[in-house]
Amino acid sequence: MSTMPVHTPTVVLVGHGMVGQRFLEALADRGVTERARVVVLCEEPRPAYDRVQLTSYFSGRTPDDLSMVEDGFMEKHGIELYVGDPAETIDRDARTVTARSGQVFAYDTLVLATGSYPFVPPVPGKEARGCFVYRTIEDLLAIEEYAKTATTGAVVGGGLLGLEAAGALKGLGLDTHIVEFAPRLMPVQVDEGGGAALLRTIEQMGLSVHTGTGTQEVVTENGAVTGMRLSDGSEVATDMVVFSAGVRPRDQLARDCGLTVGERGGIAVDAHCRTSDPDVYAIGECALATDGRVYGLVAPGYEMALTAAAVIAEGADENTAGFTGADMSTKLKLLGVDVASFGDAHGTAEGCLDVVYSDSRSGVYKKLVVDGEGVLLGGVLVGDADSYGMLRPLTGTVPPVSPEQLVLPAGAGAPVALGPSALPDDAVICSCHNVTKHAITQCSTLPEVKKCTKAGTGCGSCVKLIGQLLPEPKDKGLCACFSYTRSELYEITRTLRLTSFAELLDSHGREAARGGEGCEICKPTVASILASLAPTIGAGGYILDGEQASLQDTNDHFLANMQRNGSYSVVPRIPGGEITPDKLIVIGEVARDFGLYTKITGGQRIDMFGARVEQLPAIWTRLVDAGFESGHAYGKSLRTVKSCVGQTWCRYGVQDSVKMAIQLELRYRGLRSPHKLKSAVSGCARECAEAQSKDFGVIATASGWNLYVGGNGGATPRHADLLAQDLSDAELVRLIDRFLMFYIRTADRLERTSTWLERLEGGLEHLKDVVVHDSLGLCDELEALMAAHVEDYQDEWAQTLDDPDRLRRFVSFVNAPEAPDPSVKFVPERDQIKPDLTVLTIGTRLERV
Helix, strand or coil, rough: CCCCCCCCCCCECCCCCCHHHHHHHHHCCHHHHHHHHEEEEEEECCEEHHHHHHHHHHHHCCCCCCEECCCCHHHHHEEEEEEECCCEEEEECCCCEECCCCEEEEEEEEEEEECCECCCCCCCCCEEEEEECCCHHHHHHHHHHHHHCEEEEEEEECCCHHHHHHHHHHHHHCCEEECCCCCCCCCCCCCHHHHHHHHHHHEEEEEEEECCCEEEEEEEEECCCEEECCCCEEEEEECEEEEEECCCEEEEEHCCCCCCCCCCCCEEEECCCCCCCCCEEEEEEEEECCCCCCCCCCCHHHHHHHHHHHHHHHHHHHHCCCCCCCCCEEEECCCCEEEEEECCCCCCCCEEEEEEECCCCCCCEEEEECCCCCCCCEEEEEEECHHHHHHHHHHCCCCCCCHHHHCCCCCCCCCCCCCCCHCCCCCEEEECCCCCCHHHHCCCCHHHHHHHHCCCCEEEEECHHHHHCCCCCCCCCCCCCCCCCCCCHHHHHHHHCCHHHHHHHHHHCCCCCCCCCCCCCCCCHHHHHHHHHHHHCCCCCCCCCCHHHCCCCCCCCCCCCCCCCCCCCCCCCCCCCCHHHHHHHHHHHHHHHHHCCCCCCCCCCEEEEECCCHHHHHHHHHHHCCCCEEEECCCCCEEEEEECHHHHHCCCCCCCCHHHHHHHHHHHHHCCCCCCCEEEEECCCCCCCCCHHEEEEEEECCCCCEECCCECCCCCCCCCEEEEECCHHHHHHHHHHHHHHHHHHHHCCCCHHHHHHHCCCCHHHHHHHHHHHHCCCHHHHHHHHHHHHHHHHHCCCCCCCCCCCHHCCCCCCCCCCCCCCCCCCCEEEECCEEEEECCCEEEEEECCC
């Protein structure tokens, strides 16, 4: 007696991008791969990769690093993957798909995940040699190769992918132009104010931006690109053009086989992602959802993938959850700038109110949209998007504090940092994978969260908030890029003589971070380590050369402190607070001639405020010519060594405190450290210089000097501890050398000496053992490190002024280097100036007619 063969259903997936891979994972999770044959036809020559992180290829990540497919995944689940063999035709009557290779695959269920294709405007010259699109790894390989013989590049499109492409061209060393037809960059995600802040920051990076104009023609010579003619009549000389002007759904297969498509493209699907043929599904960027939208973000695509997989695995009825639309919230880092939008970002709801903080000069813009009852409807964040993770889940609720408090920066009002406790358990933390706070708090580590919920594996914008929701980690690593502490990284760098961040990350970073760009925590930390060790390891000591420039914090980028209205302060060094009349006159003349606000500080210096970035070289030229040096007010380094007048003038003084202060300040100037360093020298026990509130303070005695360490003023004052007493001049300097280098060697990131000393195991007694009694045998080495610093020191501003290439960064507008920034304004006050800055605006949004 014969038995009928059991029919094994076949699922054919056309397309293997991020959404396609998520669909396969969902099928496997639901057991479909155990009972069905699954076939995948992939057009590209490699399996699914992380297209969101595509630009990181230019930072050293390989195509394999970008892969979304775990090793052995296909084999484990019996999935047949055909790379480089896309579907060519679909025969719905025969229920077959024919691939480019000629293979024919019968299907029971067909899933289309064909994605989208780049839109290239129909302009003359678009097919010329040197024209590219920015969509796949193959596109990037071609761009990289062509850029080797180019000096200038232009990107058509100022949206998400356009700015990514511009960042890639800049990273390849090209002078880069961005051409955007809309009146602002990223017109879909940000409003006018956000676009202005973004424009400002991007132009400061050296890119030229052309908004409100389109590409009319690609100019060629001998078949190759030589320029672009724009619709406003201007021309841009360029060697290559990258089109990134949006995408269109790839729906041609569906059209050819008679499936219903939208009037403007996209395969029409129902709430369960079924097309007009119930055996054919469409997911991701090729699908036209029931709300009439084609979704180009990865999170909605993932939701569609999960929906389709659930219906295929278990069937669907009227109670089955479906996909009817998605949250378009997004947070990205474009060209190093944080940009986020969520909810009703453009304020389209009737009668809504905008609460806005804007500082376009420094590139920060925050807008929250609320209704009349205070319900948070949406927002836009540019330049500072740290609060995105907290604000997005609060959309649709009345936040626990006023919206004004949520946008104001520290020092400008009453800022409130909302903790994760403000979020309800059902708040969606990861929108890419629709993971709630409750699901995340069931895990104890970030890797566990990623493995169990997939939260944090999409765009990555939720990782910071996830970290806040998890218990204090046992991993004491510096950040997600390094499992080592700052002090361990210092030792690795010193011992192995590593001279670049990339070397350190690739050799000692966490596996997942190697080949990447690092993060906002480790980059400035390693930059400080490299700077403090530069003379010892053979690294370049100038912080704005090469790779070092990309690692620096905002202030270091222009060797000046940025102030509230986007202007900068100028702080020349005045060692020990001693200054000649001639130098005083120079400071007065400079302040007068450049219209700067002047203030005598508590550190016995004269600060000048209100300089525009393009004025800084001219100001410093005059100061350097007069014998001044950088006061390093912008860096994590020695600031000042205060002094009283000491024995020379004061009848109570017992030592020459001014001479000692000058000696110490000149010795330790420019010394990069985990945090700023302050010092003072008092000429007697009356302590007029307040030495016991400093990181290292010196008080004169009849027999020499007493050395105090670990003091701190400010918000959390700490009285310094006596380390040694009655020291000679040479003994004092030797102990300070040892103390400072031991601190730099062992402190955590952004840890003041006061906090470090309290954290140090054994505290003051251990410190004495190490730096006074040499219990660890380190003192010769510590002294040698300091000697190398002293010998290698060069003034950063003098170095900058001597090099025309270094001076090019000091402009407000790259395409108009001499033009002043119109957003930097001042008003008079007490015969000087102060910033004219509107911090907060609240009002009803008016519809433009």
